[in-house]
Amino acid sequence: MVIFQNVSKIYNSNAHQSIALEDATFTINPKEFVSIVGKSGAGKSTIVKLLIGEERPSKGRVVFSSYDVNKLKHKDLPQLRRRIGVIFQDFRLLHNKTAFENVAFALEVAGRLEKDIKKFVPQALEMVGLKDKTSNFPKELSGGEKQRVAIARAMINHPDVIVADEPTGNLDPMNTWEIIKLLQKINELGTTIILATHNKDIINYLDHRVISLENGRITRDEEKGKYILM
């Protein structure tokens, strides 16, 4: 369960204000697959950053299951982040760790035992189709493969929610569809997916709930939404 309640985010820089998000209110229920759409700079990434506590809202309240995100202390943020899997446009893999170690890292930070890691990490890598690339470093993987490592890392802790911020932005169409299908599969297994994207084809194909953003404001929130050009 994710709740945004009248959330605004305003960046102040030398007497110059820029509004990233204005008075956003929505609720995302467990097991939903929600897309957040809008042009670059519409506020999609801001929503992601607010949810994982990378940024704090200027106004309003962000709630994730039992966490009041904007009231969490800095040292409690890791607890929250272990329950939300995040996938980024630029993959954000640890470049001096292998695919296996990148996925294992998410378990290690949670203090999981070595025998769990040996069991779960290969399973996750197999699910994303990278069984043969476990000991490759990110620089030896293609864009699509990197993103699949990132997905394996995001789902390894069995999070309640996976947030994907433009996960296909750097990928070719083939890989794009594979990533989207993976996300659908994870959603079918019971994980909430929040997908931020500006790819029209994906939205129209998914046929799920769509929240549209424009200049930091929510303009539409529809079940079975379509991407509408603004």
Add this chain to the structure above:
Amino acid sequence: MLTTLFRIIKYGFLGFWRNGWLSTATLSIIVLALLVFEGLMIFNVLTKTALEAIQDKIDISVYFKIDTPEDDILQIKKSLESLAEVKSIEYISRDQALEIFRQRHADDPTIAQSLKELKENPLLASLNIKAHNPKDYVTIADYLDKTHSKIWFEKVTYAQNAVVIERLGKIIDTAEKGGFVLIVFLALIAVLVTFNTIRLAIYSSREEIGIMRLVGASNSFIRGPYVVEGIIYGLLAGVLSVIIAAPIVYFVSPYIKIFISEMNLWSYFTSNLIGILGYQLLLGVALGVISSTIAIRKYLRI
């Protein structure tokens, strides 16, 4: 808890190994810094020994007239010993003086011959006075000048050497102060260079640190491996700096001995090896750990 500690140590070693070039570059800078420290340590010992050797050569000698009774000389010695400035007094009787003179010129048959021809011992009894501090000789000379036993004095060497002693005192003073300033200055440079190098190494992995935070790693879990890397840097650099210094000290040692005959640098180095190594390790580890901890702080705010 134990698993986490194990993982932190493992990642510390992995990070050191996989960032090969960066680690080597950082390590060499720390080795250089530690060599500077080692040089300073040796420089300190050298100046100290040199200055002590010079100080030891300074003294005031009082020569007594030939007919001075020994009891009076010993009386004067006792009264001088009560002065706070006096470090030691050596009494050399006329017989001892002759003996010393003989030994010194044992190889010279002319002098030995002429000594034999003399019926009486021509040498004077003397007191060699050493002060704690070169500055104190003025006070002692003053005291000698005013004492009523002065009638027995044949000559007091201070009068002739006063200028030299005073100047030496000043030189020793300046050398000590200057040495200290130099040591502090160079040590500061070495610390700053090391800190900056480690800061750059961590700067290059700032994105990684951010990613770790976003994946849910706690600050201590992120910081741990970098601190372990700092410890590895310190230990390796400490050992390497001693290994590099050893042959240098070995070759320089004979040349140092020419200037300061009391100093055997090589034997000082070998007999204090454990101490030096310990110092270097401690310094290296402290530098590594403190620099990493400070440098990583600002990347952990995400």
